[in-house]
Amino acid sequence: MRTFKDNMMKRLISFLLLAPLAAFVPGRLEAYELNLGTNLPPVDFHGFVSQGFLYSSAYNYLGDTSKGSFKFTEAGLNASFNPLPRTRIAAQAFTYDVGEAGHYDVILDYALAEYTFNDHFGVRTGRIRRPQGLYNDIQDVDVARTFVLLPQGMYDARWRDFYVSLDGGEFFGTIPLKQAGSLSYEIYAGVVRPSNDGGVALEIRGALPAFISLDSIGSAAIFGGQAWWNTPVNGLRFGAAGGFLPAVDFTTTIQTPGGPIHPDNQTSVAFQQFSAEYLWKAWTFQAESFFRNVYPDAAGMPDTHSLTWYGSAAYRFNKWFEAGGYYTEYYGDTTHPDNSLLYQKDAALTLRFDPRDWWTFKVEAHYIRGTGLLQDNPDNPSQNDNGWWMFAVKTTFNF
Amino acid sequence: MLLAVTLPAVALDGVVVIANEAVPLDSLSAAALKDIYTGRTTYWPDGQSIGIVLQADEMGGETDAALNEVSGMDASQFRTFWQRMVFSGRGQQPRKADDAASLVAFVASTRGAIAIVPSNVTLKGVKIIEVR
Numbered sequence: 001m002r003t004f005k006d007n008m009m010k011r012l013i014s015f016l017l018l019a020p021l022a023a024f025v026p027g028r029l030e031a032y033e034l035n036l037g038t039n040l041p042p043v044d045f046h047g048f049v050s051q052g053f054l055y056s057s058a059y060n061y062l063g064d065t066s067k068g069s070f071k072f073t074e075a076g077l078n079a080s081f082n083p084l085p086r087t088r089i090a091a092q093a094f095t096y097d098v099g100e101a102g103h104y105d106v107i108l109d110y111a112l113a114e115y116t117f118n119d120h121f122g123v124r125t126g127r128i129r130r131p132q133g134l135y136n137d138i139q140d141v142d143v144a145r146t147f148v149l150l151p152q153g154m155y156d157a158r159w160r161d162f163y164v165s166l167d168g169g170e171f172f173g174t175i176p177l178k179q180a181g182s183l184s185y186e187i188y189a190g191v192v193r194p195s196n197d198g199g200v201a202l203e204i205r206g207a208l209p210a211f212i213s214l215d216s217i218g219s220a221a222i223f224g225g226q227a228w229w230n231t232p233v234n235g236l237r238f239g240a241a242g243g244f245l246p247a248v249d250f251t252t253t254i255q256t257p258g259g260p261i262h263p264d265n266q267t268s269v270a271f272q273q274f275s276a277e278y279l280w281k282a283w284t285f286q287a288e289s290f291f292r293n294v295y296p297d298a299a300g301m302p303d304t305h306s307l308t309w310y311g312s313a314a315y316r317f318n319k320w321f322e323a324g325g326y327y328t329e330y331y332g333d334t335t336h337p338d339n340s341l342l343y344q345k346d347a348a349l350t351l352r353f354d355p356r357d358w359w360t361f362k363v364e365a366h367y368i369r370g371t372g373l374l375q376d377n378p379d380n381p382s383q384n385d386n387g388w389w390m391f392a393v394k395t396t397f398n399f
Numbered sequence: 400m401l402l403a404v405t406l407p408a409v410a411l412d413g414v415v416v417i418a419n420e421a422v423p424l425d426s427l428s429a430a431a432l433k434d435i436y437t438g439r440t441t442y443w444p445d446g447q448s449i450g451i452v453l454q455a456d457e458m459g460g461e462t463d464a465a466l467n468e469v470s471g472m473d474a475s476q477f478r479t480f481w482q483r484m485v486f487s488g489r490g491q492q493p494r495k496a497d498d499a500a501s502l503v504a505f506v507a508s509t510r511g512a513i514a515i516v517p518s519n520v521t522l523k524g525v526k527i528i529e530v531r
Binding site: 119279281 | 442
């Protein structure tokens with residue numbers, strides 16, 4: 001149980017992380033450079049802080065949104081530096097609070113060393129952001145996309161501790177294909193460290209019956225990769241990604257008439273994602289599909305196969321205004337596609353304003369059917385297939 | 400939808416590509432220039448880090464048209480692309496200069512720097528990179 005003192009300490013640490021960002025707000029924001037001397041390149045600093053507000057007409061989703069929720073905060077501060085030829089080091093501290101996940105814990109988001117042998121081959125090691133599709137490695141960076149909420153079946157704002165970073169390394173590079181464009185790749189292996197307060201933990205807790213409680217989730221090995229075919233058509237690329245976690249361990253407590261028992265549980269997870277993006281004049285078109293397959297080891301527990309897809313379009317009218325929309329469908333169990341407790345279909349419309357390079361403001365509306373992504377929140381009324389609305393407002397400062 | 404296939408040559412009307420004098424190349428193919436502006440090439444052959452420099456608040460000018468031609472992205476898409484690179488730990492964001500004169504001065508004084516500038520700008524202390 002978190003104490004008041006714990007929470008205050010975390011908010012204080014978060015404030016200390018955010019304060020340097022806020023100090024830049026009145027002026028023009030660009031990267032801050034720290035010069036280390038005439039013979040060394042400078043250290044580049046960048047950062048962002050986002051605050052959002054969520055309101056939903058029916059259910060509590062990503063927080064207590066039926067009453068309106070400001071628990072939608074993200075902030076990061078990063079530094080990068082080229083100390084030697086072909087070598088780069090970079091690190092980012094990050095904090096977030098989305099609904100019941102995050103709690104302003106300040107985490108080391110990435111901290112990596114990179115050596116690029118040539119355009120075709122490089123190595124990155126440390127804590128790295130995991131590439132998957134168009135947005136996995138930047139899903140909490142509001143300025144890097146049109147929408148406030150990305151399609152949540154694919155880029156769940158609560159799951160970042162599980163999906164976004166890994167401790168390990170990757171190979172990367174781009175292979176020219178002559179007239180066919182080029183192929184960019186990243187192949188990674190490492191360990192993910194899900195938090196006991198993170199979105200995965202919340203979802204498992206929500207899925208367990210009342211007499212079973214989740215105690216902890218262990219670190220899990222992960223490996224996979226992402227490939228992009230950069231076609232010879234300007235702005236058009238196609239991607240494919242895959243990943244595998246052979247053993248995700250978590251411990252539970254089961255209350256029995258003979259007293260509590262603490263069985264170990266294990267499951268494996270595999271996923272694939274396919275992506276397409278086309279930038280044409282002021283338009284951005286994107287489409288992706290994501291397949292996640294969960295294989296519990298426990299006898300009697302069924303495998304689960306989920307699917308999410310979306311298509312989106314955005315148009316930039318001028319430097320300060322963009323509008324976009326997407327339609328997405330999530331099926332938590334593809335063997336029951338008609339069960340509204342397991343699917344969520346979402347049509348979203350977003351207006352994005354960029355009054356300054358360093359300041360972004362977004363307004364977004366969602367019309368949603370189904371409640372398949374609400375299962376981690378017990379504070380919801382009985383659910384049905386009636387459509388419901390969700391509204392999001394978010395502002396971000398970055399430099 | 401009509402798809403415009405990229406031609407081997409790139410039309411950079413009214414602009415020139417400049418670089419710091421220590422950059423070990425005098426010419427680039429259009430494809431190599433595109434690889435630089437899309438983050439696929441991040442180092443010069445001698446290992447110097449490539450630093451893209453842009454003119455701040457440029458939108459709709461000749462250099463924006465050239466940036467679009469080179470990268471396949473408009474100014475907004477280009478900014479978003481590099482924000483993705485920076486905040487995912489995969490690259491360093493292009494630097495910005497207030498006007499063309501300060502941009503040229505910045506390129507002249509920064510190892511590995513490259514920029515696209517209007518061809519009527521006075522160039523001093525930089526080299527012109529021929530785009531083949």
